[in-house]
Structure formats: structure tokens, C-alpha cells
Amino acid sequence: MIFNDFNPAEDKLFRIMDDEGRVINPEYMPEVNPETIRKAYQSMLFARTADLMAVSYQRQGRMFTYPPILGQEAIQAAAGMLIRRDDWLVPAFREMAIMLAKGVSLKEIFLYYLGNEEGSNFKDAHHVLPICVPIGSQYLHATGIAYEVKYNKKDEVVFPFIGDGGTSEGDFSEALNFAAVWQVPVVFTIQNNQYAISVPVQRQTRSINLAVKSVAFGMPGIKVDGNDFFAMYKAYQEAIQWARDGKGPVLIEAYTYRKGAHTTSDDPSKYRTKEEEKLWEAKDPLLRLKKHMELNNISLMEKEENVAQTDLSPAELHSGIITKDDLFAGEDTLIESYKEEVDRQFIAAETFRAYELDDVFKHMYVEMPDELARQKADYEQFLRWKEARR
């Protein structure tokens, strides 16, 4: 069990791959075939493309705000590949990639940031909660959902997400405590991206790391290199197994970095250094997985399947037998196709039917009270007056 081998109380960090993409802890390497790795990379690439485009839509004044996930793709790709359709995703607000993996459409996500509640009404996604803005509060919902799972003896696991800053909220602690007391199947993820807006994690807590908070509630915890796709994948595999086996909740700290701004209204240069950003640049999760694929002769596109599994040394790789360019030859074309897809989704969101007065009232209650109907009627009268005055 990695949870035993990497005790957060000793501040151990679980990694499988180093920054150069080399497998440094092969005994923990999950069984993933090239196809899975390729899919992982592609999903990360898609998320990154969508993320960058979202920021640029906002810059163009076509969207109100957006919280980039840039740099946090590996965590969500790993979870996204392992989460089942019946499992529950309980996001905070920086989980675009795993929301996509769980069936939410980009159009819906864009619609939300275009200022329409219909963006939280997921048409195809199953068991995904909406974005939850009040920090920490979603963690309690996850514990409650997991109670239902256990109560009805279902084979489901609940996946709530939170940031490093969120661990300071009382709701975080209460949620872990209730989940542990009830022994319900929750895999709690902390995306520790080092900052809560401008506040670094060192001013957020004095605990040696965030995973160790699990000790306070009697559940396993582990600090994982969040930019290491394989480590995240393995950690989720074991955590999910634990939860599905009825052993209760687990806490995963995914140690990562928010490469972008907090949201499009934020300017990180106010509170962090270029040096720090450069340091983390080298740990970029896509870059690392790409390096790993190159080292292991895994191509971006499917055609290479027959070559796979052969570990080539970097020397061999550079000897010209298989060049880097060959392996990732299709990347630009792929990105172009992703961009087109993202744009299609964005335009679908932009051209979504106009917001109506009824949208303000319709869903406030399941059974609309007379009082709301009255207020709406009053407003309609005003609209008629306004129309007449023209």
C-alpha cells in the first residue's frame, strides 16, 4: 500500500516519474499500456487547449471570468480516467478537465462563465455536482452523498475537490470528520497549487504538508506529486480501491502549481516571482508526460502501437532511430482540431437562447410560491409600461 510506504507524517512525497520523465520508482508504476498513456496525454492536451482558449475568450471580452487550470492537468486526467460513470464528482471551481472527463460539455462550462445558470444544468453528465463557489462547503456535500451510497449499498465512490486554501475552512475538517466517523466511500482530493489567490500555502497552515491532516480524522492520507501523471494514477487506483472496499475515506494531496492567474481578474506578478514560476515550468505535467513518452517510444497518435513497450534510452532516441518529431508529429494538427472543437463549443454557448425573465424565477423553488408569481407579474407590468413609453 502506497499509503503505508509514503507516510505524510514523515513528509514523504509519492512520485513515480522524475522531472525528465524517467521512471524512478518502477515498483509503483501502474499497469498502463501505451494506449492509456496516449489517451492521458491527449486529454491533458485538450484540457490545456480549452483552458488557454478560455482565457483568451475572456481577454477578448467575450466571457466574464474564468479560473485557469493550467498546470493542474495531470491530477484531473488521472482522476478522470479512473472515475466511473456512477461515481460522483463534487468539484470546487478549478476542475474543468475532470468535469469534461465526467461528461460535462465545454459548452456548459462556457455557458456558466458567460453568466447563465444553464451552464450548471448538465445534460449528459451523470452524478456531477455544479461548480461550488463557497470554498469548502462542497466537501460536506460529498460526505453526505457518500452516506447515501453506503446506505443504499451502492458500488460508488465520491470525488470531492478542494484547493490548499480551502483546507483552512471549518467545513473541510467537518467533512473529513463525518466521513471518517461514518466510514463512507470518499476520495478527498486537495489540489495544492501553492496559492490561495495571493496567499502562499506557507501562510495558510503550519502543518508539514496537507496530506497529514488526514491523521486528525483517522483516515489514510498521501502527498502525491500532482504533476506526475503516473503517481496520481496509482494513488487514485489505491484510494478508489480502499473506498470501494468499504474501508472508508482517503485523503490525497496533489502537490502542484497554479501556472496561470487565480482568475482572469488576477495578476500573479503582484505576489510571486518569475524565478518561482520558471522552477515550476520545468515540472509541467504535460512536458513530463511527453518526455516520458519520448523516452519510452510512445507516440502521440495511435499508429505506433506496435513499437510500444520497448524502452529506448535517451541516447538511442537521439541516435536518430526514432526521432522526437516522429513520435509527436501530429501534435500541431491535433491541437488545431482541438481548437476547432473548443471554438464550436464556445460558439454554441455564445449563441445559447437568450436569458428570459422566467429564468430568474422558474427554479427558485420546485413549487413556485404565489409571492414569486406576483413579483414576476409586477415586473411584466413594468415591462409593458416601458414598451408603451417608447
Place this chain on the structure above:
Amino acid sequence: MIFNDFNPAEDKLFRIMDDEGRVINPEYMPEVNPETIRKAYQSMLFARTADLMAVSYQRQGRMFTYPPILGQEAIQAAAGMLIRRDDWLVPAFREMAIMLAKGVSLKEIFLYYLGNEEGSNFKDAHHVLPICVPIGSQYLHATGIAYEVKYNKKDEVVFPFIGDGGTSEGDFSEALNFAAVWQVPVVFTIQNNQYAISVPVQRQTRSINLAVKSVAFGMPGIKVDGNDFFAMYKAYQEAIQWARDGKGPVLIEAYTYRKGAHTTSDDPSKYRTKEEEKLWEAKDPLLRLKKHMELNNISLMEKEENVAQTDLSPAELHSGIITKDDLFAGEDTLIESYKEEVDRQFIAAETFRAYELDDVFKHMYVEMPDELARQKADYEQFLRWKEARR
């Protein structure tokens, strides 16, 4: 450092004395002279007397409610002997004994339970907060006070109290987190008396103990036998030193038992067994200290001072040289005098000036708004009308 020797992560319990009053961990025995021990016992005896009488006043219908501290006297006696006048006491609601030690009068405590806010307006006590009923919320006040202490470079320590149940509230975690981040001088005490009303601590949390929650916030923690006066005394000595030295906060779990009911409105037989109660009866903190005093030939009253320091074996003790009765000869008389004092205080509370209309309004604001004056005047008009109708 006992905090290193008794790591709560290994579920170690810090004890000095066994249930028979024998010193089992002499290396940790604090330097306390017989006079101190005598004072400790007497203060515990006074608290117990007052506590039992409070319950009986309530039974007589002379007081509305009361939460007994029965069984938790050693914790509060130890803290009470070490807390300085300038240190801050931040109680929950089951801290009668340490409130007395800090200068609150019994009259004031009774007045509070007689339903008068003047019972929280301590005339002689310095740096004592009022009883705080919303569980957990007082912990944050303590952290804030400690910020002021550090800010103004004062040599003070803050002593907040909470119950085992209270550790589940979000405020508990937030308070520890802020105190650790700010590195302020707080000695957090959890009185783990095994129950939160009817809910046993096993259903409150799954952590191996409560002291280990300190790990989540990066501060030392220790689980102490709360019925062992010496262990509590030693633990407080080291914790206070740590805090006063500017090393930040500390968490102490005092492992004890609520021998009485939750409050006078509660009936513990609904949720716990006679066997359990009997088991803990043997660990009674007064009984244990008494046994220790007898074993060590320390008398209840001062006259024996010359005899002290000589450790007599139980055999010697029972050989008739000094009998138990001799050492505690004055106990009944002492209890009688305590009872008289308690009764005097109770009567002073009972005969406190009558509650007036003005008491409802006067303190709601420091600067009373016109609106309140208006409401009061309206009511006075009603009173005049009522008077006239007679």
C-alpha cells in the same frame, strides 16, 4: 520534553500516578512540595463541594440549570495553580473550578445560572472571558487574544477550554490553524470527558485520540491522564513554558470522565452503563490524589508540614504509625466550612438586586441607539397602564 516522549500519533498516554496514587513515572514528577499538593487537593475538594451543592440547589428548584464538573477537578486544579493573573482564561461552560482559581466568585457563577447576566460581569477576576455556550466559538477568541499578546509583546498565555464534542466544530480546527500560522501563545485544552451529552467520543471522531489533531496544524500535542493531578500539572508546566517562550501554541487532551450528568436536565442512565461508571469511579481524581497523599504521608491540613517528603510504603502506613484518618482528620470539618462558604455565596447570588427593565437594554450597545430608548419608553408606558388598571 514530554511532548516528544508521549507522541499522540502512537496513542501514548502521559501519566505520572497510577490509580492507586503511586508514582509510576517518577522522572516526570513535577517539583511540588506538600503545601502545593495540599492546596491542590483542597481546591479540588472545594470545587467538588460547590459542584455537588450547585446540583442540589438546582434540585431544590432554586437554580435553573447547571453543568457539573464532577470528575474533572484535577485538570482545572492543575491549570488553575499555574495560570497567572495576567494570563487569559477562555472557558467553555464546564470550567467552574478554574474560573474560581482565576478569581471569579462562586456568587457570580451562581448568579449566571440563576439567570442574570451580571454573573458574567466579573468584579475581581482579571482576563477571564464569560462562559461561552456556542460550542467551539470561544477557541477563536483565544487565538485572537493571543495575537494581541504577541502584537504587544506581552508575557501572557491564553488558556481556552473545549470538550471532546467541541473538537468536531469547524471553529476548533480554524482556531488551531490560525494560532499555529500566527505562532501565538495559546495552551489549548480539550477536556475529553468521553461524552458530548449522550454521544460517546467514539462516535465523535475516528482519530486515535484527540491530541493527535495537533498534527494537522503543526503544533505539539499530548494526551494526558486528566484524573492525574501530577500529570496535568507537569503537562501544563511544559506547555506554558513553550507558549511563553514564543514557540507558538500547544494542544493538551485531558483524558477524563464526566461523572455527573451533562447538565441537571440530563439523565445519563439513558446512554451509559453502571459498569462503565464504576470503572471510572476508581480513577476519581480526588481519590487518587488522596491515595497519593496517604502513601506519601501528606496530610490534608497544614500541621503535618514537618512530616512531609518522607515516602512511606502502604505497609508502613497501614502499620498504624500514621493512619489514614489522622492525615485526613480535618476533612469533614473542612467540607463543612466549604459548604457554609458555598451557601453564603449562593445566598448572595439569590439576594442579588432584582432584575430591572433597564438591564434588558442598557448593555446591548455601548452607545445606546434612540431606537432602543424608544422601545424601552413604549414598554414603560405599558407598565404604567398596567399599574393603573390594577
Place this chain on the structure above:
Amino acid sequence: MSVMNMVQALNNAFDIKLAEDRSVVMFGEDVGLEGGVFRVTEGLQKKYGVERVFDSPLAESAIVGTGLGMAMAGLRPIVELQFDGFTYPAFNQIISNVSRMNNRTRGMYKAPMVIRFPYGGAINAIEHHSESPESLYAHIPGLKVVVPSTPHDAKGLMISAIETDDPVIFMEPKRIYRAIKQEVSDEKFSIPIGKAKIVQEGTDITLITFGALVRECQKAAEMAKAEGISVEIVDLRTIYPIDRETVGASIRKTGRVLIVAEAPQSFSVGSELVTIANEEAFLSLEAPPRRVMGFDTIVPLAQGEKFYLVTPERILYEMIQLKNY
């Protein structure tokens, strides 16, 4: 039919719903084994098991927040907050999530849950055990706020509260938990949320009230009779959505209205009812609508409560002022 007090009537409502609907679960501090500090859930854990009726750790935000999770996943939780004054740690979950999940997700996730707690003064309690926070909850869009005044109403309204798909704040007037006994049907029945009840008809003055103060109003009306004042009493039963029609009709009839409630008067249910009086019956008003309510202060500790609590005599006094306007 059985004679029941409010505690028994509520317990009976839970019993009926627990028996017929496995998605109903109940929890909160001391709710399970002990049956709650007021014994409202007594015996239910024994009958339905610890999975369905259980104690939670001591954390109100978690009680409500996990309850919401359960509700979104398909259960119908009934959560207890131990006292009025301990509902506030859960305030963020209530206002930021419970009340708006349906709106936030355009109906994708509903929040069918009941948040119940004993409320109000007159039990000689310490601080935080005597509060009437209905105005706070009624101001929050997305909630229904219900307050029964009799055992019969408690049962019928609770059944409706459990069955509606909207979240309900259910305030139980603790001072009459056991004070009123009444014949209550043993069968399942429900009373609609959002409809007030005319407790007694009258022609001179309308008293609008709810919960424990209905009884005080009845006493005051009795006293007023001696003064020649004919009093109509409206028991709101539901604070939100408030029954504008019944309230308006009664005021149009009597022309004089006194609002009787226990909470601090400013920015309160009393203010809203004065507004409704204006909006619905302005031309019929023969005197300015009045409020007889708590002061803008904390409910005093036991010794001071006599000044704070609204008594029949004070209601009478206010009615006389109204009459003589």
C-alpha cells in the same frame, strides 16, 4: 384519534414517514439513541435502526451540509439542530447551498430536506436557547419556513415538509412542546404549506401571529372580549411563503392589525406583515398597523425574560391603543 402533545405528534409524523418511505433518514446531535434533548425522536432509532435515525458528531454546518448531499443523492433527510441559537454555524450551508441548489442547477439537483429545531423563549434557559430566527430564514430565497402552533398542525405540517421537494426550515415552539394536548388523528394527513389559518373570527382587530404566541393571542382575545373588542386571530402556520390573501382579507375586514411575535421587532416578520397590510389593505386601515414583539435586544437570561416576552396583557394593551387610535 389519540390525545397527543406536540412532541408526540411530531414523533408520530416521523414514524409514519419513516415507515412508508425508506429514503427518509433523521440525524443530528443526540437524535438517535437518546431521542433528542426534547425526546422528539424518541424510540425511532430502536424501531428503524441506526442507519436511519442516528447521532451525528457535534457540528451544525456538517449536519446541514451532509444532509444536503444526501438529499441531492436521493434521500429525504430530516436534520435536527439542537436549539435555535445553534442553527447559525449552519447558516452558510443553508443560505449558500441548501436554499439554492435547485436554482443553481436549474432543477437538476433538488434539496428535499427538513431542517428542524426548537425555537423561542419562556423556558428559563441560558443564552442561545431562546431565539426566534424566523425573519432571518424567511428573508432567504429558496426556503420554506414553517411554524406549527398545535400538535395537530405540527403533524400535518411536518408531513408536508417532508414531502415537498423544496427545503423547509421547520421551527418547533419549544415552550408548547408539551403544554398543549389535543386529539390528533393517527392516520397520515397533511396541512398545506403556505396557507394561514383563521383561529377565531372577529370584527374589530386582526391579530397575526404564529407558533407559541397563538395561545397567548387567544388569551388576549379573551381578555379583549371583556373590553368589548372583537378579535380575529390569524395563525400564519407558514412564514414563507406568507399567505398574503388570508392576511389581507382579514385586515380589510377589521381595518386594524396587530402583529404578535417574539423576535426583535426591527427588520422582522412584523415589518413584512405591516408592509403586506399596506399593500393589501391600505384603504381599509383605520389605524397604523402595530407590532408587539421582542425588543431589539438579545432575549435576556431567565430573570429578565419577563420583560422581554410578549404576554396576553401586553397584547391587550396594544389592542386598546389600536382601538383608540
Place this chain on the structure above:
Amino acid sequence: MSVMNMVQALNNAFDIKLAEDRSVVMFGEDVGLEGGVFRVTEGLQKKYGVERVFDSPLAESAIVGTGLGMAMAGLRPIVELQFDGFTYPAFNQIISNVSRMNNRTRGMYKAPMVIRFPYGGAINAIEHHSESPESLYAHIPGLKVVVPSTPHDAKGLMISAIETDDPVIFMEPKRIYRAIKQEVSDEKFSIPIGKAKIVQEGTDITLITFGALVRECQKAAEMAKAEGISVEIVDLRTIYPIDRETVGASIRKTGRVLIVAEAPQSFSVGSELVTIANEEAFLSLEAPPRRVMGFDTIVPLAQGEKFYLVTPERILYEMIQLKNY
């Protein structure tokens, strides 16, 4: 005198108080290094040091709860909650402790602290960033609730808020943080809490409002002039204690009153003002007092805000209804 917007005026008030009183400290999420997400505290950490102006961990209950501790120990903390919708995790500390410490201890411990936050809609924000919770806080005994409408008022009221020994909820209308520029004295000055201001005199209708909507009312009054309606505008400045006298006098003069605010209308500041109109000016009322406020719904996301927000045109419409009553 300098030309200042509200952000600058507030910053200036803090600067003055930090400079003259070492017991003043400021903290909250992102308040220190960054100067707050709206930059209201910008530059102050640099000037006064990290002990006096600092970032806290992310926990509102703790921000307020530790602030209260500091206040009891003799400091005068000014705490920031990042947005209106994030004040609720601190609700329990505010209602159960901050507002009542003075009362609980009969004056032994005071709670001189300012809890400040940006409030209100119209910035195209996501959920929880557009709320107007003044009615909730005004209903809580023991608090003063202050809302400025101009840079000048913001400075003067903030200085009073810091100096009073009572706890103050200070709501900053974020949509006019930078929208209004004005000459503001560089000297220290204060504006009394609890006194409303007549923004403009008029004879036909009284508009009662506060915060960002004062400006909208001024626009509406301009439009009304064209319709031959003379409008008096009362800017409350303080929601609690509310200035009954100024409000009452104005309504007695005009006989017609419209309350303009952004929060959900039921159980709101609007309801309280209608009540005051009745209590203070019943015999002068020529039409039922009206409210033009938010619906009883959540403030919609950006696309729906146009329906929700109170516009000058809607104010005008309501005034015409009032006039024609």
C-alpha cells in the same frame, strides 16, 4: 482636498487611523501583500508592517472570531470578508458573539471592531459575489450597519466605524468603488453613524435608499422632473440604528414614499421602512408605501442581472404608480 474614488477614500481613512492609533490592525484574505482583491487596502502593509496589515488563512469564521478576541484584548481590528456572499461562514461568530459580547458581560468586554465587505450586484459576477445582506445584519441586536454612497461618506463613516466601541458591519457598494470621483478632504473627519442625509429635497415623493442605489435614485429623480414629479431623496447611510426621525419627517412632508434597495424584498430593510412610514407618518400617507427591490430570488448570473437590478427607469415607473394612486 483631493479627488478620490471610494477605494481611495476608504484607503485614506485606514491610513489615518493606522497612523494615529496603534491598536488598529487590519486583516483578511489577500488583504496584506496584495491589498485586497479590490485593492482597498493597497500599500498599507508596506507602510505599517505585516503585524498591522496582514493576510489571514482562508476562513471567515476565524477572521471574525479572532478579530473579536483581539477586540476584547484591546485592539481595534478591521477585518475584511472578501465578498458579501462569503460573510455567512462568519455568521455564527457575528450573531452569537460579536454582537453580544458587550451585553453578555454587562460591558466588561466590548467588541470594537469593523467587519467590512464589498456588497451588491451589477459587476457581472458569478454566484455569491452580488448579494445585499443588510437586512440579515440589521435584524441582529448589537450591531451597527453602515453603507456609504459616496467617497466622502465612505471616509467619514469608516472613521466613525473604527472609533465607535460597538461592532460595525460596514458594507461597501462595490459597483461604485471606482465609478464616483469626488473632492474629499485629506484631513480626518467623521460622519455620525445613525444619521441619514437628505440628498436632495423635493415635495411629491420621498425615495429612501442607500449605497450604490443613491446614484440610481438621482438619475430617476432627474427623469421624474420631466414628468413633473418633485423627488426628495433620503440616503440612510446607516441601516441600523435607522434614522426614524429624518425618514419620518420626509414622509410626513411628501406623503408618498418609495423604498429603493437591491436585496430580496420580503422581510427586508424595505419592510422595516414601510413600517416606519406607518409608525411615523400614518396620517400623512397619501398612498401605500412601496418597495422597489430585488425579487425573492438569488441575484441571477450576469445574463439575468438586467432583470433583477433596480434601474432608474423602474424607479420612475414605481414613482408614477405612487403618484397616480
